[in-house]
Amino acid sequence: MKKRCMRLVGVLLLFVLRLENNGSIVFANDVTDAKSPTNVLLILADDLGYSDLACYGSEIETPNLDSLAANGLRFTQFYNTARCWPTRAVLMTGYYAQQVGRDALPTKRGGGGGNRNPRPEWARLLPDMLRPAGYRSYHSGKWHIDGMPLEGGFDKSYYIGDQGRFFNPTRHWKDDQPLPKVKKNSGYYGTTAIADHAVECLKDHQQNHSDKPFFHYLAFTAPHFPLQALPQDIEKYKQRYLNGWAQLRAERWNKQLQLGLLSGQLSAVETELGPPYDFPEHLKILGDVEVNRPVDWSSLNGKQILFQAEKMAIHAAMIDRMDVEIGKVLQQLRDMQQFDNTLILFLSDNGASAEIMVRDDGHDPAASPGSAESYLCLGPGWSNACNTPFRRHKTWVHEGGISTPLIAHWPNGISAKGELRRSAGHVIDVVPTILEVCGATPFSEWKGTPVPEAPGKSLLAEFAKEGSLAHDYLWWFHDGHKAVRMGNWKLVAAKGEPWELYDVRIDRAEQIDRAEEWPQIVEQLEKRWNAAAEEFSKL
Numbered sequence: 183m184k185k186r187c188m189r190l191v192g193v194l195l196l197f198v199l200r201l202e203n204n205g206s207i208v209f210a211n212d213v214t215d216a217k218s219p220t221n222v223l224l225i226l227a228d229d230l231g232y233s234d235l236a237c238y239g240s241e242i243e244t245p246n247l248d249s250l251a252a253n254g255l256r257f258t259q260f261y262n263t264a265r266c267w268p269t270r271a272v273l274m275t276g277y278y279a280q281q282v283g284r285d286a287l288p289t290k291r292g293g294g295g296g297n298r299n300p301r302p303e304w305a306r307l308l309p310d311m312l313r314p315a316g317y318r319s320y321h322s323g324k325w326h327i328d329g330m331p332l333e334g335g336f337d338k339s340y341y342i343g344d345q346g347r348f349f350n351p352t353r354h355w356k357d358d359q360p361l362p363k364v365k366k367n368s369g370y371y372g373t374t375a376i377a378d379h380a381v382e383c384l385k386d387h388q389q390n391h392s393d394k395p396f397f398h399y400l401a402f403t404a405p406h407f408p409l410q411a412l413p414q415d416i417e418k419y420k421q422r423y424l425n426g427w428a429q430l431r432a433e434r435w436n437k438q439l440q441l442g443l444l445s446g447q448l449s450a451v452e453t454e455l456g457p458p459y460d461f462p463e464h465l466k467i468l469g470d471v472e473v474n475r476p477v478d479w480s481s482l483n484g485k486q487i488l489f490q491a492e493k494m495a496i497h498a499a500m501i502d503r504m505d506v507e508i509g510k511v512l513q514q515l516r517d518m519q520q521f522d523n524t525l526i527l528f529l530s531d532n533g534a535s536a537e538i539m540v541r542d543d544g545h546d547p548a549a550s551p552g553s554a555e556s557y558l559c560l561g562p563g564w565s566n567a568c569n570t571p572f573r574r575h576k577t578w579v580h581e582g583g584i585s586t587p588l589i590a591h592w593p594n595g596i597s598a599k600g601e602l603r604r605s606a607g608h609v610i611d612v613v614p615t616i617l618e619v620c621g622a623t624p625f626s627e628w629k630g631t632p633v634p635e636a637p638g639k640s641l642l643a644e645f646a647k648e649g650s651l652a653h654d655y656l657w658w659f660h661d662g663h664k665a666v667r668m669g670n671w672k673l674v675a676a677k678g679e680p681w682e683l684y685d686v687r688i689d690r691a692e693q694i695d696r697a698e699e700w701p702q703i704v705e706q707l708e709k710r711w712n713a714a715a716e717e718f719s720k721l
Contacts, residue, residue, distance in 0.1 A: 219316065219395035220595065220619050221524040223515070224612070225508060226273065226399075227501075228266060228324060228345070228406040229560075229576060231534030231568025232585045234501055239438040239570060241422065241430075242498045246509040247589060250526060252600045254591030255645065258443050259606040259690075262532050264576060264583040264660045267298060267326045269531040269609055270401070274307040274327055274334070276613030276624065276636040278657060280718045281305075284328070285660060287719050300328050302721070304628040308613055309335030309397065315622040318394050320383040323376040323401035330358040336399075338386070340379035345403045346542030348372040348410035349554035366554050371412060373404045373500070377507030381514045388518045395620065400511065405500035407537065407559040411552045415499035416492075423494040424487065426479030427563040430494070434570040442602065448571040449582075449691035451476050456562050457536045458577040458661070464540045468558075469547055474538050476563040489551070494564045496552040522593040525619050527612065530586040534568035535560055536575035573692045579658040579665040580674055580692055595619065596645045603644055605651040606667065610638035618642050634721060657714045666711040673707035681708060 233239040237251040262269045268279035279285035283299035307327070309319035313335065321331045321339040331339035339358065344351035349370060352363045356379075364370045380400050387396050423430060428451070435448045456474045465472055471489035473482070482490065508528075515521040538559045549555035560568070565575045565582075572581035588607070590596060617624060618640040625633045643650035658665040662677030670687035683697040683704050697704050 218523060219621065220592070221395050221515075221520055222397045222616050222620065223511070223524050223526045224273070224397070224399050224616070225526065225528040226270075226324075226401045227504065227528070227530045228401075228403050229532060229535045230405060230501065230530035230587070231565065231570070232530075232572060232582070232587060233434045233438065233570040234405070234530075234534065234568050235587055237441070237589070238443065238587045239434040239441065240501075241433065242501050243418075244501065244505040246505050246512060247528060250512075250528065250591040251589045253593070254526075254589060254596055255598055255601055255603050256443070257588035257590070257603045257605075257607060259604055259686075260529065260586050260588035261584045261606070261608045261656060261658075262530065262586045263609065264532050264579050264658065264663070266324075266406075266531045268660060270324075270326050271301070272609045273612050274399075275301070275305045276308075276610060276638055277305060277634075278610060278637060278718060280659060280715075281634070281637075281721050288659060288662075288664070288715055298328065304625070304631045304633045306625060306628060307334040308399075308616065309337075311613070311617060311624060312397050312620055312622050315620050316394055317620060317622070318387060318391055318396050320380070320387070320396060320398045321401070322379040322383065322398070324403050325401070330355070332358040338383050340376065342372060342376065342403060344542075345406055346408060346557075347554065348403070348408070371503075373402060373503050373507050376400070376402055377510050380511045384511070384514045384518060397616070397620070400508075402504050402507075404504045405497050405560075407535065407539075408542070408556065409493055409496040409500065409552060409558040409560065410554060410556065411496045411499035412503060413550075413552070415503050416495055416552050418502065419495035419498040420492065422498065423491040426482075426487075426490075427476065427494075427567045428479055430564075431567040431570050434567065438571065444571060444690060446571075446688060447691055447693060449573045449693060451566055452573065453477065455536075455574065457538045458575070459537065459539070461539045464538065467540050467545055467547075468538070472538065472561070473563065474561060476566050479563075490561075490563065492551045493558050493560060494567075496558065497560055497564065497568070499552070525590070525592040525595060525616070527615075528587065528589040529609070532576040533572070533578075533583045533585060534565040534575060536562035536565040571691050574676075577661050577663065578676060579660060579663045580676070581686075581690055583663075584658060584665075590641070590645060592619075592645070595642075598645075601648075603648050603651075605644055605649060606653065606656065607641060607644070607651055608638065608653070608656050610636070611641050611651070612638070614638045615641040655710050655714070657711065659715065664711060666707050666714070668707055668710060671703055671707060673704060673711065683707070 237248045268285040271279040271284035282305040321336045341355040343353040350364045545557035546555040569582035574580040574582040656667045665674035
């Protein structure tokens with residue numbers, strides 16, 4: 183009788199009301215049972231720089247992401263792989279991309295290109311790992327992994343395979359089935375379409391699968407080139423960047439210092455370092471208004487200033503719009519009464535890009551910048567600013583290429599609000615974090631084949647207390663660029679260049695090379711890098 187009464191009291195407490203922090207009464211249909219499985223929303227931006235969100239130092243309006251940060255956590259030393267497809271492979275498998283054949287390993291012949299091989303069969307994607315725990319999985323946006331999303335275990339997908347056309351993709355699929363080409367001037371915009379599909383999936387989940395938890399992988403194509411944005415979004419920023427990239431970099435650095443994100447110094451601009459790949463014929467198409475070096479702003483003529491400022495305005499507009507569309511997805515979670523019970527992670531696949539090229543439908547110099555007929559890229563001047571305060575850009579494994587914002591928001595699981603986490607983490611940590619949060623376990627074997635232990639560590643303890651995350655080492659290799667970090671020491675070398683050694687505890691900007699001063703540390707870290715490369719080559 184006593185037990186029955188206790189159960190009755192519990193039911194009444196769950197289904198009648200609870201008190202919020204502000205003391206207001208919330209009835210049962212507004213409350214998620216704290217014991218129900220946690221949902222996960224993983225949001226990935228494409229070519230977003232470390233300082234491109236307002237909560238990481240930017241002037242761009244990102245109120246929805248800022249709100250997640252203010253009511254959750256920001257990581258200050260989180261890393262990606264420096265390129266889109268390796269990062270996506272890591273996020274979906276939990277292994278370094280080289281372990282699962284999705285990026286080239288160095289070889290005796292030189293190697294180091296961007297070639298990708300099919301994943302080994304044992305390297306399952308995250309939905310396969312979550313299915314035994316009862317999860318349904320959804321995908322919206324970019325893919326850039328081998329195979330198709332539903333083949334990879336997702337239950338629903340909208341896959342944009344054409345990142346070169348924000349207004350009129352010619353290659354896109356719904357649930358692995360090809361869709362018709364989108365015509366220009368149809369009202370379509372990729373960032374909106376991706377978010378709309380996410381909302382559609384969540385509504386369907388609520389209506390038909392509310393008894394199950396969900397994992398949603400929301401992979402935006404913004405702000406990847408070509409710089410294409412809605413005119414009203416561009417207009418908001420059209421006059422903002424006329425003072426140039428050096429001024430913007432200084433402003434963002436000062437804000438980062440005020441926010442307490444970083445300390446140390448701002449990296450020097452490498453004025454002779456341009457795009458990672460040289461396309462001189464493409465520069466001719468773009469005309470003399472384009473510059474492929476981060477030159478002094480005062481050296482530009484009037485037309486160049488207007489052109490360059492508008493490029494950054496379009497980049498800002500793409501990020502602004504992405505935040506607006508994220509807000510729609512967040513509102514859907516609230517409408518489902520699942521916002522508090524959803525772990526939301528936001529990050530970028532690599533640093534901002536210094537690339538300059540013309541592809542797909544080409545570039546019409548007479549077209550309105552940011553329109554479907556234009557094909558513009560950010561370039562190294564603005565990329566330096568977007569990666570403030572770090573060196574270099576996407577593809578390089580210096581801090582500018584591999585540093586990403588990471589926002590973690592989860593009211594039912596993270597009590598901290600607005601706190602920073604300074605422990606070094608890596609995208610290899612995302613899968614083990616999600617698995618632990620969801621009560622799922624990684625595979626130890628697949629169809630009789632042993633599955634190697636994954637290298638990442640769950641961030642769950644770090645959510646509760648800073649300093650709980652510790653890696654023996656973190657490792658990078660892409661396009662001939664290589665790096666390894668052990669503790670506060672980072673050894674890094676650009677393709678064809680000697681090793682550089684930095685104490686990133688005091689020198690995240692990688693300004694003081696300590697290689698000659700500490701040759702024994704160089705030797706130790708180089709051995710660690712080589713050992714990992716050798717180990718990965720055997721898988």
